[in-house]
Amino acid sequence: MLDQQTAEIEVPEAxxxxxxxxxxxxxxxxxxxxxxxxxxxxxFARALEQSKLDLDKVAIVSGIGCTGRxxxxxxxxxxxxTHGRAIPFATGLKLANPDLKIVVYSGDGDLFAIGxxxxxxxxxxxxxxxxxxxxxLIYGMTGGQVAPTTPVTAKGTTYPYGSYDPPFNLxxxxxxxxxxxxxxxxxxxxxxxxxxxxxxxxxxxxxxxEIISPCPTxxxxxxxxxDGLDQMKFYKENSEIKNGADTKEVGMDFQGKIIxxxxxxxxxxxxxxxxxxxxxNVFGEQFTPYEG
Amino acid sequence: xxxxxxxxxxxxxxxKGCAFCVEFCPTDALHLSDRYNAKGYRIPELIDxxxxxxxxxxxxxxxxxxxxxxxxxxxx
Numbered sequence: 001m002l003d004q005q006t007a008e009i010e011v012p013e014a015x016x017x018x019x020x021x022x023x024x025x026x027x028x029x030x031x032x033x034x035x036x037x038x039x040x041x042x043x044f045a046r047a048l049e050q051s052k053l054d055l056d057k058v059a060i061v062s063g064i065g066c067t068g069r070x071x072x073x074x075x076x077x078x079x080x081x082t083h084g085r086a087i088p089f090a091t092g093l094k095l096a097n098p099d100l101k102i103v104v105y106s107g108d109g110d111l112f113a114i115g116x117x118x119x120x121x122x123x124x125x126x127x128x129x130x131x132x133x134x135x136x137l138i139y140g141m142t143g144g145q146v147a148p149t150t151p152v153t154a155k156g157t158t159y160p161y162g163s164y165d166p167p168f169n170l171x172x173x174x175x176x177x178x179x180x181x182x183x184x185x186x187x188x189x190x191x192x193x194x195x196x197x198x199x200x201x202x203x204x205x206x207x208x209x210e211i212i213s214p215c216p217t218x219x220x221x222x223x224x225x226x227d228g229l230d231q232m233k234f235y236k237e238n239s240e241i242k243n244g245a246d247t248k249e250v251g252m253d254f255q256g257k258i259i260x261x262x263x264x265x266x267x268x269x270x271x272x273x274x275x276x277x278x279x280x281n282v283f284g285e286q287f288t289p290y291e292g
Numbered sequence: 293x294x295x296x297x298x299x300x301x302x303x304x305x306x307x308k309g310c311a312f313c314v315e316f317c318p319t320d321a322l323h324l325s326d327r328y329n330a331k332g333y334r335i336p337e338l339i340d341x342x343x344x345x346x347x348x349x350x351x352x353x354x355x356x357x358x359x360x361x362x363x364x365x366x367x368x
Contacts, residue, residue: 016351016357028305028306029356033309039354042355229310229312229315
């Protein structure tokens, strides 16, 4: 093993390749040992590097929560919005400056409970943005309350004897609302996550990537599932890759099989294209198509 | 079979001892050492430098950006 001090002198690659995309002055981050959010950030940073985008034209928007902290740790134009309002802010950003690549990076509670409406309407309108949802199946930052994604019978602080709320099936919700790209992976599938994020960013229209992540401090501890590593091993053994699977069939049970893969990849007209087409039909020559 | 020699750099201060890198190293070149960092987490280390292929998977898994691997030379 090379020590950091000697390595800096001898080896040209002494710097972690993703460090240029991170605000290293803010490290170490607040995520618990065994949490998967850091790994998803790692994958996202690599996906951005590989997609060779102009980083001045990438903006990242987060809501509130553990995953909401991502916007503060990435060395990009970023905004940390109020709770659940990441997608409305991102929609405005995209409409005002269509050249930007917008990535909404947030958690399941923020995107589907507090901001649930915004998600379905952005997908319906097909606003050109990428939504990355790190799904840890619980409200992490506020202390382990049951979230809209918590599987039935899983315990949380608000359901000490197990939840009986039927959870959301996120890929199905995104698919039926009209998202053009829908994929689900777990934190164990790092290469797939990187590829999926790359594809989602390149996709024109609303794209959605769900990443299942361990929450060792709340979800795993309350349900006696071990630490983050045990959850990762569980993902390894119990994930089934089914690309193109019917999103109706991919709901999650408590500690059941996790169906992962790229479920939907289709082209629809984006919100701006629809607006330009419609108004050109109505006003003819008088209307100048909006290009930003 | 092995054509390249790799190594890893570990930033001990950033590590939180989650052992993702140790578990998912394809050649089992890492283990959790008996050394502790300032925060009291056990940090990983290379058991056998010859086993490392520099694939960089440890760096991709690391949630704390504390480890990364790379190729140092080609082996005939």
